[in-house]
Amino acid sequence: MKKIVLTILLSAGLLWGAHAQYKHAIGIALGSPSGITYKTFISGNNALDFTLGYGWTGGDGEFFGISGLYEIHSPITNANGLSFYYGPGAHIGSWHEKDRSDNLFLGIDGAIGLEYMIPRVPIALSLDFRPGINLIGNHWDDHYHYFFWQSQFGIKYTF
DSSP: OOHHHHHHHHHHHHHHHHOOOOEEEEEEEEEESSSEEEEEETTTTTTEEEEEEEEETTTTTTEEEEEEEEEEEEEOOOOOTTTEEEEEEEEEEEETTTTOOOOOEEEHHHHHHEEETTTTSSSEEEEEEEEEEEEOEEEEETOOOEEEEEEEEEEEEEE
């Protein structure tokens, strides 16, 4: 009986450890925009995720901005190290086009994605989709850009 209880406790400890979250992560985000990303868990499965990024508006345009997201993570049952996340956020930045003045943009975002923590290695991989709405500064390349859809692949060092 002692062996069975010990086996169950050790197994539970190993499984819990496999799903344990990191506290902080820093890395790169590739996509729209590409840049540096930082995530910190603030309580349980709730995290703040920031990206400082650079991207293209199409044609001769480029933008630089920062986004912040409040993410809720949920481990996927029977998928060791894999979690689903979603949450709201906001962005601010500036864009520039050839032969036009710079402009500020500001808006709200959402995120939905998957994150995989590589077992026994302090690396997390993520893929997410981020719909957004520009509330201010939504006109460039002679078109209005109220709604947009971005995606990012992230590689982060966890600690």
